[in-house]
Each structure stands twice: as structure tokens, then as C-alpha cells.
Amino acid sequence: MAQARAILLGADDVRRAISRIAHEIVERDHDLSAIAIVGIRSRGDVLAARLRDAIHQHENAAVPLGSLDITLYRDDLTRIGYAPVVHESALDFSVDDRVVVLVDDVLFTGRTIRAAMDALVDYGRPRAIRLAVLVDRGHRELPIRADFVGKNVPTKPTDDVRVHLVEVDGRDEVELIAKAAVTV
Amino acid sequence: MKWSRRHVLDTDDWSREEIEAVLETTGAMVEILQRPVRRAPPLRGKTVILFFAEASTRTRVSFELAAKALSADVTNITASGSSVEKGETLYDTVRTLQALGGDIVVMRHASSGAPYFVAERTDAAVINAGDGWHAHPTQGLLDAYTLRGALGDLGGKRIVIVGDVVHSRVARSDINTLAPLGATITLSGPPTLMPTAWRRGALPPCVTYEPDLDNALEGADGVIALRLQKERQETGLLPSLREYSHVWGLTEARVARMRPNAPVMHPGPMNEGVEIESSVAHGPRSLVEKQVTNGVAVRMALLYLLVGTPSLEAG
Numbered sequence: 001m002a003q004a005r006a007i008l009l010g011a012d013d014v015r016r017a018i019s020r021i022a023h024e025i026v027e028r029d030h031d032l033s034a035i036a037i038v039g040i041r042s043r044g045d046v047l048a049a050r051l052r053d054a055i056h057q058h059e060n061a062a063v064p065l066g067s068l069d070i071t072l073y074r075d076d077l078t079r080i081g082y083a084p085v086v087h088e089s090a091l092d093f094s095v096d097d098r099v100v101v102l103v104d105d106v107l108f109t110g111r112t113i114r115a116a117m118d119a120l121v122d123y124g125r126p127r128a129i130r131l132a133v134l135v136d137r138g139h140r141e142l143p144i145r146a147d148f149v150g151k152n153v154p155t156k157p158t159d160d161v162r163v164h165l166v167e168v169d170g171r172d173e174v175e176l177i178a179k180a181a182v183t184v
Numbered sequence: 185m186k187w188s189r190r191h192v193l194d195t196d197d198w199s200r201e202e203i204e205a206v207l208e209t210t211g212a213m214v215e216i217l218q219r220p221v222r223r224a225p226p227l228r229g230k231t232v233i234l235f236f237a238e239a240s241t242r243t244r245v246s247f248e249l250a251a252k253a254l255s256a257d258v259t260n261i262t263a264s265g266s267s268v269e270k271g272e273t274l275y276d277t278v279r280t281l282q283a284l285g286g287d288i289v290v291m292r293h294a295s296s297g298a299p300y301f302v303a304e305r306t307d308a309a310v311i312n313a314g315d316g317w318h319a320h321p322t323q324g325l326l327d328a329y330t331l332r333g334a335l336g337d338l339g340g341k342r343i344v345i346v347g348d349v350v351h352s353r354v355a356r357s358d359i360n361t362l363a364p365l366g367a368t369i370t371l372s373g374p375p376t377l378m379p380t381a382w383r384r385g386a387l388p389p390c391v392t393y394e395p396d397l398d399n400a401l402e403g404a405d406g407v408i409a410l411r412l413q414k415e416r417q418e419t420g421l422l423p424s425l426r427e428y429s430h431v432w433g434l435t436e437a438r439v440a441r442m443r444p445n446a447p448v449m450h451p452g453p454m455n456e457g458v459e460i461e462s463s464v465a466h467g468p469r470s471l472v473e474k475q476v477t478n479g480v481a482v483r484m485a486l487l488y489l490l491v492g493t494p495s496l497e498a499g
Contacts, residue, residue: 069212072224072254072488082186083492085205086212086485122221 008135008153008161009174017150018047021132022054024148029099032061034127036098040116041069041087044104046167047134051103066091068102073115089119096124101148105163107133110144135174137161187489191303191310194319195360203328203364209485210329210478216253217481226488227256233286235277235302236313237263237293242452242476243313243322247290250483259286274298275305282306288490291315309490311483317351323451324357326482328365330475331406334447339366344400344442346432347410347459348377354451355410363390372400373410373432376421397432401441408449409434409459425458434460439469447471 009017029035032055039048045067052065069087077083102116117129132148137155153176155161160177164170185201195203216224232251236244244260251258261277274293281289282305289308291299296316303310314320328338335341343362349355349371359369369391375383382393394400401407412428422428439448448460448469456462465472 072212072216072226074226077226077491081492082188083489085185086209086488088212088215090215118225122219122223124220 004178006176006178007173008176009151009172011172013151014134014165014172014174017134018050019054019058021148021150022051022058025051025101025130025132026055026059028130028147029128031099032059032063034097034099036064036066036093036095036100037103038066038068038091038095038100038116038120039103040112041067041089043163043165043168044102046165047105047132048103049167051101051132064093064098066093068116068119070112070115070119073118075111075115091123094124095120095126097127099128099130100126101130101132103132105134105165106161107131107136107144107146107149108139108161110140110142113144114142134163135161187492190490191299191312192321192486192490193299193303193310193312195321195324195357196319198360198364200364203325203361206325206482206485206489207329207332209489210325210481213253213481213484213488214478216484217477223253223255225255227251227254227491230256230287230491231259231285232256232288232290232487233259233261233281233284233308234313235261235281235289235291237274237277237291237298238314240292240314242479243292246476246479247311247313247322247483250480250487251288251290253480254484254487256288256487259284274301278302278305281308288487311486311490314353316353318353318356319360320353320357320451321361322479322483322486323354324359324361325486326475326479327354327358327408327449327451328361329482330449330471330478331362331367331447332365333474333478334471335405337366338362341367341405342370342403343367344370344372344397344404344407345410346372346397346400346407346434348412348416349373349382349410350377350379351413351416352410354408358408359388359391363388367405368392370394370400370404372397374422374428377416397438398441401438404442404446406447406449407434407439407442408451409454411451411453412455412459414455414458429458433458434464436461436463436467439464439467445469449475452476 037048037052039045067090069089071086130147133146134150136149136152164173185205286308290311290313292313293315296318298315299312371393449471
């Protein structure tokens with residue numbers, strides 16, 4: 001199968017996108033004391049930590065940071081034929097009456113976000129849940145949209161969008177891998 | 185690691201990776217049990233049948249809470265008050281379980297090997313909640329998780345297991361789980377309550393037998409006291425409970441021989457004043473209550489891991 005690879009975002013683009021989203025989050029909900037940032041494992045939690053740091057840098061305000069593992073809330077658990085590894089979630093603050101900004105790397109079908117919202121409400125009743133993503137690649141299967149987007153990218157359903165982050169992968173980069181159909 | 189086991193019958197053939205996978209998943213389950221809403225959905229629409237043909241309160245309740253915390257439907261079959269009491273054979277019960285369509289059967293039985301018999305004859309995943317003198321895998325796993333929480337990595341740690349080893353499925357499962365994690369085990373207790381081969385020195389690797397409890401505890405990293413079944417005295421294996429308590433009971437003076445803060449554990453229910461002194465059972469070293477809490481999380485982890493097995497797949 002032939003593969004075409006394209007860089008969607010380089011390291012500088014990733015840095016600028018995070019900085020901009022941090023500003024947008026503050027702009028939208030001025031009351032910083034009510035905001036909490038919650039990243040979805042794995043990579044959403046890394047981006048969430050960077051957003052928290054950016055808000056701290058811009059506004060000199062510390063907002064609580066948490067991470068969610070949504071494995072137990074997946075809607076395909078009995079279809080994939082094995083039990084994926086569950087990691088611990090870490091939310092050591094109350095989400096009650098907070099504006100929780102969920103953070104993920106790529107927004108695709110929306111199923112992960114649905115699972116994350118279900119997981120989040122098991123911790124309490126947030127005043128609002130917002131969604132920040134580095135890349136929105138379209139092809140939603142659920143009525144879900146992002147409030148803050150690093151970059152909108154038109155893709156084919158068969159494409160693969162891979163986000164690499166320094167903390168996990170050693171470099172900041174978003175690439176698109178297009179799988180060309182096999183010619184018979 | 186991809187989980188591939190269909191049943192949890194015994195941990196004697198588990199790899200370290202499999203044990204680690206359960207312990208890691210347990211950590212995530214502990215976190216769920218601390219949330220305001222202690223429930224997650226992965227077993228929604230699945231039925232867990234608790235088939236307890238031998239008396240048990242805490243293990244059954246623990247499995248019931250675990251299954252419910254993962255949103256499963258739970259049904260109980262107990263020996264007393266069911267047709268087992270009317271003389272139904274295990275084979276008939278299995279046919280009934282099969283017809284009821286449970287996805288996971290959690291079973292306890294007085295006969296060693298009974299869970300294997302059931303596992304071969306049903307489509308459901310079977311979890312052994314204790315069979316005769318053979319195995320009690322979830323107890324071994326929860327003891328390993330609890331010891332890890334107290335001691336960190338178990339590599340090079342020495343754990344004493346004291347009491348009626350020969351009749352103890354807990355002792356066997358503890359050895360099966362702790363040894364692959366790097367711990368060494370010192371068994372102690374009356375020679376009459378040790379397996380004959382073990383008493384004569386043919387012990388599994390990483391296991392030693394030290395009849396003198398004081399020597400066994402010297403510098404140990406933790407101790408697990410086994411429950412002394414009081415009916416053993418009648419079989420002539422013990423002179424008296426008083427003597428047992430005097431020679432092999434865990435007292436404050438004895439546990440002080442271990443390393444500072446070395447934990448004391450017991451699978452319950454405890455005979456306080458026989459195998460363990462009350463002040464030790466409820467003292468600062470005691471992890472007995474922690475074992476009960478962790479037991480729910482370990483069982484959640486296993487139920488979750490089994491939900492992905494092919495037998496449980498929809499369609």
C-alpha cells in the first residue's frame with residue numbers, strides 16, 4: 001500500500017497554536033478561578049499541561065490540571081476482542097461548578113469526547129465543559145464540536161493523523177499519512 | 185500487553201507480565217472507587233453470576249460490589265437455599281448456569297478443581313473465588329497489590345506466611361503471585377500443617393520453611409497470617425488452640441522482630457487471640473482493612489480484563 005506523508009504542523013506551529021488557545025480560553029471565561037484544564041490520555045494530558053503553563057505565563061494564574069483515562073467508557077469494548085490497558089485518571093480537585101476545558105490532540109469521530117464527557121460527569125457537575133483540540137480533522141459521527149481548535153484539516157476517513165509531542169515522542173510535529181488505495 | 189486469558193482459575197501458570205497487567209489495572213480501579221460516583225460502564229449489559237457453593241461473606245460481597253461498580257447485572261446462586269441443597273449435581277448446576285446465559289461466572293466450591301470442571305462446560309468466563317485446598321487467585325493478587333502499596337517493588341523482599349499451609353488455598357495463591365514479582369517466601373507453622381514434601385525440603389523455588397516463627401520473622405519485610413480452621417484441632421493435627429496460639433500466634437513482641445513498619449496481613453475472617461493477637465490485628469502495622477478495600481479493585485480489574493475475551497463478544 002502506498003503512503004503519502006505530509007507535515008501539517010511543525011514545532012513552531014504547535015507552540016503558537018497552544019499559545020493562542022490559552023489566550024482564547026481566558027478570553028472566553030474571564031473568571032480564571034473557575035477554570036480547570038483536563039487532558040485526555042495519552043497526549044491530550046501533555047497538551048493540557050502545556051495549556052496550563054501558557055495560562056500561567058500569560059495571566060500569572062494557576063488553574064487546576066487533571067487527566068482522564070477514558071478506556072472504561074469506550075463504546076467498542078466488547079467489539080475489539082481484548083481489554084485495552086486502563087490507566088489511572090488523576091482529578092484531585094472538585095469539578096463542581098467549574099468550567100472544565102477538555103483537551104485532546106485530534107478530534108475525529110467524536111467518540112472519545114463523548115466517553116470523556118461521561119467520565120467527567122462521574123466526578124461531579126461542571127458548570128460547563130468546553131473542548132480544545134490541536135487538530136480537527138472532520139468526519140464526526142456524533143454531534144460534537146470543538147470550542148478551541150489549533151488547526152482545521154480536511155482529511156479522508158482513511159487518512160491517519162499523528163500528533164508527536166516532545167514529552168512523549170521527542171519532537172513536536174503533526175503529520176498526515178494518506179493511504180492510497182491499492183491498485184488491483 | 186494484550187490480555188488473552190478466558191478464565192481466571194489459578195495463577196500458577198501466569199507470567200510476571202500478566203500479574204503486572206492486573207496490578208496496573210487495579211490501580212485505575214482504586215481511583216474509580218474514590219470518585220463521587222463509584223461506577224464506570226464497561227460491563228453494562230453483561231451478567232455476572234456469583235455461584236458460591238461454600239460459605240463466604242467478604243469474597244462474595246467484594247465480587248458483587250466489583251461487578252456493580254462496573255455496571256454489570258449480578259445474580260447470586262448459593263448452595264444453601266438452592267437446589268444444590270436438594271442434591272443437584274455440579275454438572276446440573278453448570279447446565280443451569282449455561283441456560284441462564286451469564287457472561288462471567290464467579291465460583292467458590294469446596295472441591296479442588298471444580299472451577300475447571302465448570303470452565304470446560306460453559307461458554308461463560310469463569311473466575312475461581314476459592315476451590316477447596318487448591319487456589320484463591322484473587323486473594324493472591326490483592327495481597328500482592330496491598331504489599332506493593334506498602335513496600336514498593338517486591339524484588340528481594342521476604343514475606344512470611346504463617347499457619348495452616350497444607351489446607352490453605354490462600355498460601356498457594358500468595359506464593360504463585362508473590363514469587364514472580366521477585367519476593368521470597370518463608371513459610372512457618374506446625375509441621376503437621378505443612379505439605380509433606382515441603383516439610384521434607386522439596387520446596388518450590390523462592391520458598392523456604394522455618395518451623396520457628398521467631399526466626400522466620402527476624403528481619404522480614406511483611407507477614408501474612410493464615411486463618412486457623414478450628415476443626416483442625418479435632419483431626420488430631422493440633423494438640424490445642426492454646427498451644428497453637430502460644431507457638432505460632434502473631435503477638436506484638438513477635439511482629440517487632442520484623443523490619444520497622446513491616447506490614448501484617450490476614451485474608452480474614454480472623455480468629456483474634458488464636459493466630460493473631462487483637463492488638464496486632466488492629467495495630468499500626470495491620471493492612472487487613474486495606475486488603476478488603478483493595479479486594480474490590482482487584483476483582484474489578486479481572487472482571488474488566490475478562491470482558492474482552494472472545495466468549496463475551498457480542499454476536
